[in-house]
Amino acid sequence: MKQQPEAQNTTSFIFKLEVMLSDTHHTTALEQLIKKLNEANFADYRIESGIQLGVLMEQTKQLNPDIVPVPITSLEEKIVPNGNYSEITEPSNIFTKVNRYMNDNTLIRLVLNKGLGIKKSIPCRVLRMDEELQLITVYHVDEKQVYTFHLYEIEDIIA
Incomplete structure (x- = not known):
């Protein structure tokens, strides 16, 4: 391409x-x-x-x-995974935690919900995050690939 x-x-x-x-x-x-x-x-x-x-x-x-x-939900209407509204009411807490993992270069495991019942668990390091768009970019340590996920795709962050 x-x-x-x-x-x-x-x-x-x-x-x-x-x-x-x-x-x-x-x-x-x-x-x-x-x-x-x-x-x-x-x-x-x-x-x-x-x-x-x-x-x-x-x-x-x-x-x-x-x-x-x-109708397609806009980014303004924050999609809540599994009805867990605590994450949306305090998104800064999530980004504070992720920011700490990024600064410490901590190896974490993301549990992702890709929709249609598809779940993935990936070992990764946080490279970047965008609080405004609620995006997290990570480096998958096994696949040696960079991926970007929306906050609503992440079900759990395990340090």
């Missing part, structure tokens, strides 16, 4: 989304997706996973034509 020079006074944004493609095989659907992403000239992208749409989901949609779409 080609690198695009950033214009002066621009900010980068990362969006997480799901895309459904129909094709005869998952490899041709993936090829179709990659082609479209490359044509869009995004600065970068990552395809993390793929699933095959089940028959049950399609039947449910057909049997319920009056399905009301759910």
